[in-house]
Amino acid sequence: ETGVTQSPTHLIKTRGQQVTLRCSSQSGHNTVSWYQQALGQGPQFIFQYYREEENGRGNFPPRFSGLQFPNYSSELNVNALELDDSALYLCASGISTDTQYFGPGTRLTVL
């Protein structure tokens, strides 16, 4: 167990809708990253938050946005969903170290 939880486990949305995914980290984890893992692929870095500020972003459009809260929880928001957004979304947290602990993921299906 990594102490990182994500909700919901599964989610089905339709194209054009908006979705919010949630992650709860261990106490003290001041860094959280979000990754998108398409079927059969490795995870792709979306962005990272450090002490509630965005601290780096991968090659994802602005309709992917996030928030990190003082209580060690975070959100990933995706607007205007596209079919290609169907994937497993993983959050990972740590304490400003290079070791990131992953949650079990949220499987998003866009129809």
Added chain:
Amino acid sequence: GEDVEQSLFLSVREGDSSVINCTYTDSSSTYLYWYKQEPGAGLQLLTYIFSNMDMKQDQRLTVLLNKKDKHLSLRIADTQTGDSAIYFCAESKDTGRRALTFGSGTRLQVQP
């Protein structure tokens, strides 16, 4: 080309050693990781190595790093059926941004 490359599939017999290989392109990579992913699950950190090390051993796991060739390997001794999973190699740079760049994963199948 891809930043991190791995072979897609490896099949071994129970009790044998498994060796999973990975190559990366960025010489500024500072930390290299091995993660395990079982079906329907998230990623489990197995081990990691700093780029100034050549080898790291942790129980049944041995990581070898050839920095000159940008080659990383994970050896699993006495492979068990419970080791069947997808193994991901990942790298990050010491830039203050701890983004991980992953390979596409190697599916390890352990036959009884």
